[in-house]
Amino acid sequence: xxxxxxxxxxxxxxxxxxxxxxxxxxxxxxxxxxxxxxxxxxxxxxxxxxxxxxxxxxxxxxxxxxxxxxxxxxxxxxxxxxxxxxxxxxxxxxxxxxxxxxxxxxxxxxxxxxxxxxxxxxxxxxxxxxxxxxxxxxxxxxxxxxxxxxxxxxxxxxxxxxxxxxxxxxxxxxxxxxxxxxxxxxxxxxxxxxxxxxxxxxxxxxxxxxxxxxxxxxxxxxxxxxxxxxxxxxxx
Amino acid sequence: xxxxxxxxxxxxxxxxxxxxxxxxxxxxxxxxxxxxxxxxxxxxxxxxxxxxxxxxxxxxxxxxxxxxxxxxxxxxxxxxxxxxxxxxxxxxxxxxxxxxxxxxxxxxxxxxxxxxxxxxxxxxxxxxxxxxxxxxxxxxxxxxxxxxxxxxxxxxxxxxxxxxxxxxxxxxxxxxxxxxxxxxxxxxxxxxxxxxxxxxxxxxxxxxxxxxxxxxxxxxxxxxxxxxxxxxxxxxxxxxxxxxxxxxxxxxxxxxxxxxxxxxxxxxxxxxxxxxxxxxxxxxxxx
Amino acid sequence: xxxxxxxxxxxxxxxxxxxxxxxxxxxxxxxxxxxxxxxxxxxxxxxxxxxxxxxxxxxxxxxxxxxxxxxxxxxxxxxxxxxxxxxxxxxxxxxxxxxxxxxxxxxxxxxxxxxxxxxxxxxxxxxxxxxxxxxxxxxxxxxxxxxxxxxxxxxxxxxxxxxxxxxxxxxxxxxxxxxxxxxxxxxxxxxxxxxxxxxxxxxxxxxxxxxxxxxxxxxxxxxxxxxxxxxxxxxxxxxxxxxxxxxxxxxxxxxxxxxxxxxxxxxxxxxxxxxxxxxxxxxxxxxxxxxxxxxxxxxxxxxxxxxxxxxxxxxxxxxxxxxxxxxxxxxx
Numbered sequence: 001x002x003x004x005x006x007x008x009x010x011x012x013x014x015x016x017x018x019x020x021x022x023x024x025x026x027x028x029x030x031x032x033x034x035x036x037x038x039x040x041x042x043x044x045x046x047x048x049x050x051x052x053x054x055x056x057x058x059x060x061x062x063x064x065x066x067x068x069x070x071x072x073x074x075x076x077x078x079x080x081x082x083x084x085x086x087x088x089x090x091x092x093x094x095x096x097x098x099x100x101x102x103x104x105x106x107x108x109x110x111x112x113x114x115x116x117x118x119x120x121x122x123x124x125x126x127x128x129x130x131x132x133x134x135x136x137x138x139x140x141x142x143x144x145x146x147x148x149x150x151x152x153x154x155x156x157x158x159x160x161x162x163x164x165x166x167x168x169x170x171x172x173x174x175x176x177x178x179x180x181x182x183x184x185x186x187x188x189x190x191x192x193x194x195x196x197x198x199x200x201x202x203x204x205x206x207x208x209x210x211x212x213x214x215x216x217x218x219x220x221x222x223x224x225x226x227x228x229x230x231x232x233x234x235x236x
Numbered sequence: 237x238x239x240x241x242x243x244x245x246x247x248x249x250x251x252x253x254x255x256x257x258x259x260x261x262x263x264x265x266x267x268x269x270x271x272x273x274x275x276x277x278x279x280x281x282x283x284x285x286x287x288x289x290x291x292x293x294x295x296x297x298x299x300x301x302x303x304x305x306x307x308x309x310x311x312x313x314x315x316x317x318x319x320x321x322x323x324x325x326x327x328x329x330x331x332x333x334x335x336x337x338x339x340x341x342x343x344x345x346x347x348x349x350x351x352x353x354x355x356x357x358x359x360x361x362x363x364x365x366x367x368x369x370x371x372x373x374x375x376x377x378x379x380x381x382x383x384x385x386x387x388x389x390x391x392x393x394x395x396x397x398x399x400x401x402x403x404x405x406x407x408x409x410x411x412x413x414x415x416x417x418x419x420x421x422x423x424x425x426x427x428x429x430x431x432x433x434x435x436x437x438x439x440x441x442x443x444x445x446x447x448x449x450x451x452x453x454x455x456x457x458x459x460x461x462x463x464x465x466x467x468x469x470x471x472x473x474x475x476x477x478x479x480x481x482x483x484x485x486x487x488x489x490x491x492x493x494x495x496x497x498x499x500x501x502x503x504x505x506x507x508x509x510x511x512x513x514x515x516x517x518x519x520x521x522x523x
Numbered sequence: 524x525x526x527x528x529x530x531x532x533x534x535x536x537x538x539x540x541x542x543x544x545x546x547x548x549x550x551x552x553x554x555x556x557x558x559x560x561x562x563x564x565x566x567x568x569x570x571x572x573x574x575x576x577x578x579x580x581x582x583x584x585x586x587x588x589x590x591x592x593x594x595x596x597x598x599x600x601x602x603x604x605x606x607x608x609x610x611x612x613x614x615x616x617x618x619x620x621x622x623x624x625x626x627x628x629x630x631x632x633x634x635x636x637x638x639x640x641x642x643x644x645x646x647x648x649x650x651x652x653x654x655x656x657x658x659x660x661x662x663x664x665x666x667x668x669x670x671x672x673x674x675x676x677x678x679x680x681x682x683x684x685x686x687x688x689x690x691x692x693x694x695x696x697x698x699x700x701x702x703x704x705x706x707x708x709x710x711x712x713x714x715x716x717x718x719x720x721x722x723x724x725x726x727x728x729x730x731x732x733x734x735x736x737x738x739x740x741x742x743x744x745x746x747x748x749x750x751x752x753x754x755x756x757x758x759x760x761x762x763x764x765x766x767x768x769x770x771x772x773x774x775x776x777x778x779x780x781x782x783x784x785x786x787x788x789x790x791x792x793x794x795x796x797x798x799x800x801x802x803x804x805x806x807x808x809x810x811x812x813x814x815x816x817x818x819x820x821x822x823x824x825x826x827x828x829x830x831x832x833x834x835x836x837x838x839x840x841x842x843x844x845x846x847x848x849x850x851x852x853x854x855x
Contacts, residue, residue: 052412072415081416090409093402101406104399105418150417270647272595322828327646328593332785333828335595339778339821343814455774459658462651466644500662503655507640510652514643 001064003028003154003185004049004080009058011041011048018044020209021058026154031176031186033196033217036206037229042189043085045206046156050082051075063153077105079153083160085189087143089131096127098142102149109151110182116145119175137168144175148184155179156187161195173199193225207231241371242488248373250484251381252442254477256457257464258388259436261476264465266408266428269319269330273338274436275458279451280341281307281437282444283349286356296358296445297379300438307437311430319429320422338454345451356444380442387435388477404428436461456499463506469516478517482509541713544847548706555698559691567694569803571762574697577799578755579776580783581704581792582748588790589712590744591724593646595777596653597752599660600630602771604753605760606670612680619680619761620692623754630753631746638742654774661772675767678760693762700755709792709848711747720744775817782820785827788834792848797836 002025011019019041026032036042047053049060051072060068067075090098099116117124120141126134131142140160147155161169169192176199179186190196197203197217205213205228213220213228226232260274271277285303292298318337322329364375395401404424407414411421443449443457460483467482468475483502490501513520539547559567579601587593607629612619637656644652665673681689711717719740722730731737760766779802787798809816831838840846 050416052415071420072412073418073420076416076418081418084413084416088410088413090406090413092405092409097402098406101402101414101419102417104403107418146417270651272647272651318825318829322832326832328587328789329828329832331593331647331650332781333825335781336821336824336828340818340825343817343821347814347818455658459651459655462648463655466648466652470648496666498662500659503659503662506655507659510640510643 002026003030003063004187005059005061006049007059007061009045009048009056009060011044011053011056013055018209019048019056022206022209022211024204024211024214026185026187028153029180029183029185030202031180031188031200032202032204033188033190033200034204034206035190035193035196035225035229037191039208040206041209042206043158044209046082046158046187046189050080050156076150077107079107079151080156081147081150081152081154082156083140083143083147083158085158085162087136087139089134089139089142089146091130091132093131094128095123095131095134095142098131099123099145099149102146105150107151111148111151113149116148119148119178120145137164137172140164140168140172141175144172148179152184154185154187156189158189159191160188161190161192169195193229197225205229237371241373242492243485244371244373245377246485246488247481248377248381248484249446249488250481251384251477252439252446252480253460253464253483254480255384255387255435255439255442257461257468257476257480258391259432259439260458260461261465261468261470262391262435263429263432265471266404267323267425268327269323270334271319271429271432272331272334272458273341274334274432274461275456276338276341276345276454277307277310277433278436278440278443278457278461279449279454280345281433281440282354282356282449282453283345284437285441285444286354289356293359296356296361297383299356300383300441303437303441304434308430308434311433312426314433315426315429316422320425323422323425338458342451342454349451351450351452353448353450354444355448356441358445362445377446380446383438383442384480385477387438388473391431391435392473400427459499460502463502467506467509467516469518469520472516472518475516475518475521482517539847541709544709545706548702548709552698552702552706555701556695559694564690567690568762571694571697572759573799573803574701575755575759575762576779576783576802577795578700578704578758579752580780580787580795580799581708582752582755583777583780584784584789584792584795585708585711585748585751586744587784588794589717589724590720590741590748592741592745593650594653595650595774596655596657597749597780598772598774598776599653599657600634600749600753601756601759601776602657602660602664602768603633604630604756605766605771606664607753608757608761609676609678609766610670612678613676616680619678619757620696623696623757626757627750627754630756631750633753634746634749635742638745642738642741642745654777657772657774661768664768664772671767673768675765675770678764678766681761681764693758696758697762700751700758703751704755705792705796705848712792712848716740716743778817778820782824784834785824786834788836788838788840790833791836791840791846793846794834794836798834801835 004026007023009019009022010017022045034042034045044053048056051070056068058068059066062078062080090101099113122138123141123145126138131139134142160172173195176186188196188199200217203215203217203220204211205225207228208231212231213224256278260271263269263271281303284306285299288299288302289296318333319330322333358376361376365372366375395405403414403419407419407421407424414421463483464476464479467479482505486505487499487502490497583597604626608619608622608626611617611622611625641649641652664670719735722735723737723740727737756771760771783798783802784795786801787796788794806816809819827834
């Protein structure tokens with residue numbers, strides 16, 4: 001049985017339907033990427049899974065339990081968390097207090113403060129600095145570190161590369177090797193198709209609230225992917 | 237000489253005003269909610285203090301402790317049973333809900349206690365005084381200022397250095413993200429409202445000891461609280477304290493000139509500050 | 524996408540044509556205007572009160588429901604309008620009925636003057652900011668002898684006029700106010716300014732992006748609503764001949780406005796009509812219970828916010844899709 005399984009998911013904003021009967025699955029230990037253009041419904045999907053978005057229909061199953069109507073904080077306590085788009089650090093807290101907030105609910109696991117500092121050594125010196133003063137890349141590290149501090153079973157990442165320089169993106173993506181080795185399953189939301197395909201063993205492409213393509217990235221051609229991404233016909 | 241005494245008395249009163257503003261400012265800072273019923277809760281706390289005063293004969297000031305605990309519990313109930321149900325982007329329901337509660341409270345107090353003016357007895361403390369450099373000051377007003385200062389400092393320290401305090405600050409920053417970390421933000425809100433009402437209750441009891449109150453005093457209390465928060469600059473801790481001092485001094489000096497003016501000069505200073513420093517004292521300092 | 528959503532919603536609502544609505548208003552006004560033929564003075568008094576209180580509520584609704592400006596200090600303008608009319612009439616001996624437009628201009632002018640200050644405050648802080656000004660006005664008037672200080676003043680000019688004529692004139696003024704606050708507001712809301720007000724309320728930045736000047740739109744909304752509120756205040760106190768600061772600048776006026784608008788349905792023209800009816804029925808039943816009655820008003824506001832934040836009319840509209848004064852329909 002997959003760790004996360006979604007069937008017929010629909011999300012409404014008023015009369016506007018953002019997701020149309022979407023389905024996908026993530027196996028334990030797997031890294032899955034979800035790609036798609038702006039407005040394809042990627043962020044809506046993550047908000048629905050984590051429970052932040054409550055206007056939804058369909059079934060979301062996590063670790064065997066139906067969590068469709070579960071409150072966001074309880075879902076987090078069950079071991080699923082998210083690195084939100086735009087990092088969203090607690091701006092009045094220091095770096096270390098931001099990380100400590102991740103550990104507040106006390107789930108046991110390998111990710112502790114020393115482990116995070118070992119993963120991102122740059123943060124060690126910045127531990128007492130106010131989080132709002134960091135650079136974009138440093139903030140992203142804190143945001144990932146904060147999510148890891150909850151010791152998740154499943155980690156969802158929303159647009160980690162957005163607005164960062166290529167060199168920094170590389171540095172940050174390197175951390176996922178260690179994350180995977182610790183046994184955490186990962187879902188990456190990306191607009192950057194190359195990054196997404198390189199990091200994952202399975203890719204879903206979203207288009208206008210539906211899955212337009214799914215498969216192992218090594219078996220998909222660039223042509224197929226761009227057709228599914230932009231909603232154009234594939235040129236053989 | 238008389239002016240030094242007047243200004244000192246204004247500062248004593250101002251500390252209390254700052255405490256009145258703290259509850260409102262804290263609620264807004266954490267939840268972006270303005271509790272219109274805050275003023276009436278302050279008065280209700282004074283009535284509770286009046287009822288409990290006979291239980292602490294030797295040390296009148298100790299009555300603030302049970303009143304604060306009761307107010308904390310009322311705050312938990314208020315937030316979890318009522319305000320949490322109207323949370324959302326639209327602020328109108330929250331404001332109107334608390335406005336409705338204010339009306340119920342105010343008229344309920346008139347119904348139960350009558351409209352007479354009252355004061356919480358403090359025994360010998362009421363007229364005790366001390367002298368510094370030939371000037372005489374009341375012990376109670378000075379004690380009240382010290383208590384206000386201690387509460388400001390304690391809350392400040394607790395928010396930075398305790399786990400719960402950190403959670404409250406984080407929730408104030410981003411109530412969505414804390415949920416991803418397993419925090420039930422509604423529970424945090426309950427506790428924040430409990431703390432806000434406990435602080436307001438302490439202010440209410442102290443105010444009821446220093447002066448008098450009627451069930452209708454809630455409006456004045458709310459307006460003072462509101463002015464303290466705006467003068468200080470919304471979201472600024474020590475700005476609020478300074479705001480309270482400015483209002484207190486203005487009122488005492490104003491009453492010296494014009495004994496029937498009531499809160500008028502305080503209101504006018506508030507508007508002057510709003511015109512010349514719309515971001516409050518904290519905004520001035522930040523520039 | 525947004526345009527599509529709105530038009531689909533609008534098509535679900537059944538609304539009569541604007542001409543029919545205005546014609547209905549006209550007929551209702553004519554019946555009301557002719558009513559004195561069949562009623563005695565006591566009834567007229569009650570209707571005057573109902574219509575002026577309705578006008579207070581409707582101006583509050585225009586602010587909170589359409590302009591997105593909730594103010595807890597609108598009693599400021601009731602007092603200003605009334606004092607303006609009483610003072611000028613008593614000083615110059617002028618016929619107070621001719622001074623009604625002056626009361627409107629005075630209140631609207633006062634609102635315009637304080638806007639630069641209070642518009643710096645948002646939401647609840649704006650609401651309380653205007654309230655503070657009302658307090659300042661009350662405290663100031665209570666101190667000034669030329670304004671009658673705490674004991675207030677009586678209207679001199681109407682004493683020597685024919686009493687039946689004064690009662691009738693007061694009545695017709697109130698009817699005219701009622702018309703202004705239904706048909707007039709209806710037309711206002713379907714005008715460019717009305718559409719701009721709603722756009723600013725719904726989404727400030729989107730409104731600004733589509734070329735609406737947010738500040739000035741709010742400014743006009745605030746000035747017009749406060750002006751009409753002052754006019755209604757002048758009409759109300761003219762009909763009771765006596766004025767004092769504690770009553771004119773009484774925050775309980777706002778409690779009444781708020782109750783009527785919330786129970787009826789904020790952001791609809793029908794809501795305050797319904798709310799006014801409920802308010803006066805309740806007041807009739809609970810006459811003499813004093814504070815209990817005010818507590819009930821508060822409880823009703825709390826209950827409405829918990830059950831149906833859009834009030835009774837909002838619930839009716841959602842459930843049955845009925846709408847009489849449809850600003851949306853004209854906008855399409």
